[in-house]
Amino acid sequence: MSDTAHLVAGHSTGEAVTRAARIGGPDVVLTDEQVTDFVAEQLAAVDLDGKSVCVVVPDGTRSCPLPLLLSAVHGALSGRVSRLTGLIALGTHAAMGERELGAHLGCPEGGLEERYPGLTVLNHAWWEPSTFASLGTISADRVGELSGGLLHHGAEVRLNRAVVEHDVVLVVGPVFPHEVVGFSGGNKYFFPGVAGADIIDLSHWLGALISSAEIIGTRGITPVRALIDEAAALIPSRRLALCVVAQSGSGALHAASFGTPEEAWAAAADVSAETHVRYLDAPVKRVLSIMPEKYEDIWTAAKGFYKLEPVVADGGEVILYAPHVREISAMHPEIAEIGYHCRDYFTKQWDRFKGLHWGVLAHSTHLRGAGTWDEQHGERLRVTVTLATGIPEEVVRGANLNHLAPSEVDIEAFTADPDTLVVPRAGEVLFRLR
Structure with missing residues (x-):
């Protein structure tokens, strides 16, 4: 040795x-x-x-x-x-x-x-x-x-x-x-x-x-x-x-x-x-996750949300900036039909969803993050998830996510904004609060 x-x-x-x-x-x-x-x-x-x-x-x-x-x-x-x-x-x-x-x-x-x-x-x-x-x-x-x-x-x-x-x-x-x-x-x-x-x-x-x-x-x-x-x-x-x-x-x-x-x-x-873990002293209102091109669809680029969710304040937003991404998932088109929802949306309507691939349901909850669902109030989500990608707006909104045109993303302006954390090459490093 x-x-x-x-x-x-x-x-x-x-x-x-x-x-x-x-x-x-x-x-x-x-x-x-x-x-x-x-x-x-x-x-x-x-x-x-x-x-x-x-x-x-x-x-x-x-x-x-x-x-x-x-x-x-x-x-x-x-x-x-x-x-x-x-x-x-x-x-x-x-x-x-x-x-x-x-x-x-x-x-x-x-x-x-x-x-x-x-x-x-x-x-x-x-x-x-x-x-x-x-x-x-x-x-x-x-x-x-x-x-x-x-x-x-x-x-x-x-x-x-x-x-x-x-x-x-x-x-x-x-x-x-x-x-x-x-x-x-x-x-x-x-x-x-x-x-x-x-x-x-x-x-x-x-x-x-x-x-x-x-x-x-x-x-x-x-x-x-x-x-x-x-x-x-x-x-x-x-x-x-x-x-x-x-x-x-x-x-x-x-x-x-x-x-x-x-x-x-x-x-x-x-x-x-x-x-691979970075610590912040306080939560942030907004995150701009800049996704590398190795993530070719949202199924993989969702890591830009997973790794940042813990530091986003209640009511905050994560923007996945990936102009090169053109589809939600090439291998799992059913995710576009199910959409993205919190865990309780599925568990409290289990008879409706239990016959679907649980891996697809899991991916849905991972990208949508924490939230609640009940019959009276519907779905209430802790943070907003916004896609700034090459995916058509109607597809993004149909999957229960927010849409932002990539051309409207000004990285310099976001970087200068004290309420925004800009993360280059997002997807691998985890951010946590101290």
């Missing part, structure tokens, strides 16, 4: 305290050489010779220096393993084409074989039933235990068969504050990253019941993390993870950790909590 690597305690769901190797920390920026050496040292110490290995990596909606990481992994495993597969954890996002994959993995279109000889790269084809293998079920009673009584509903655990058809599965990806699970990463790359709809819907609806504002950035094992870990325990392959903490807005890394997904995630989440 290199001089800069050390052991840190993990937060395992089991009784024993586990440990992961980690390099870097909150106030560190790692060099490419440090990262490559760390990956090589960690993988050299694992019995992988002659084994088949599936490497699960994020899609383009997650920031991290993936070409650096995948090159390090490829260099450490090429010639040692019998088969090497890269699996893009789309969740339910759109598939990445050859040009997008090339840019994502650091090579020209069609140049994957030259950059990573022997590596087969697959999109997680979540729309194809043949993609999945069934690992078993989690009972309603067990879900009740894991959720603290919030939800009593069983689910079949289906996972991309590429994971279970390899001897070893290695998760490679970043950790950030997350609106469903607390902090992303680790076993979340399996569920929902390469999972079937049942467990995705269940986990996301559990997060919605707790609420995004309550769970986002919560350290340790949240009920949703406990559910995901329970599902991951059914995977027959050996599970490992390389979890990293990226410097938001750049390709640099603060830290990398290696171990089981539970261990490596816990070590990285501790660093993410110190680097």
Whole structure:
């Protein structure tokens, strides 16, 4: 192990305290050489010779220096393993084409074989039933235990068969504050990253019941993390993870950790909590979230709301400024029909909505934020959500959101306004009140 690597305690769901190797920390920026050496040292110490290995990596909606990481992994495993597969954890996002994959993995279109000889790269084809293998079920009673009584509903655990058809599965990806699970990463790359709809819907609806504002950035094992870990325990392959903490807005890394997904995630989440959370002394009346182009629709660009909702005053507003966004969701058009509503709008009219995809309902509540609903007063929402995008006004208002023409957004004027917080490259850093 290199001089800069050390052991840190993990937060395992089991009784024993586990440990992961980690390099870097909150106030560190790692060099490419440090990262490559760390990956090589960690993988050299694992019995992988002659084994088949599936490497699960994020899609383009997650920031991290993936070409650096995948090159390090490829260099450490090429010639040692019998088969090497890269699996893009789309969740339910759109598939990445050859040009997008090339840019994502650091090579020209069609140049994957030259950059990573022997590596087969697959999109997680979540729309194809043949993609999945069934690992078993989690009972309603067990879900009740894991959720603290919030939800009593069983689910079949289906996972991309590429994971279970390899001897070893290695998760490679970043950790950030997350609106469903607390902090992303680790076993979340399996569920929902390469999972079937049942467990995705269940986990996301559990997060919605707790609420995004309550769970986002919560350290340790949240009920949703406990559910995901329970599902991951059914995977027959050996599970490992390389979890990293990226410097938001750049390709640099603060830290990398290696171990089981539970261990490596816990070590990285501790660093993410110190680097990806900003604190304000008082709430703000308005936020202008400027969304990067990697968020191609509102389904993904909604992170500009999740990460800012906690610092907006009652009656305030979040403006998602994304002129490049042309649709609410390419993969989930039903969200435009349901619209965006608070949690109580659904739970208090459950017979009306329970037959829909719970993951879609969860996304709806996450973007609409806190509020109440009753038959007498209807829906009352804590903050206003405004889209300044390329989506037609009638579509935006039909989805129960406010509309603002992008041409009317004067970033300099908003920046000069003492009541407005302007956030460039929104979507990754969480803002909280002290």
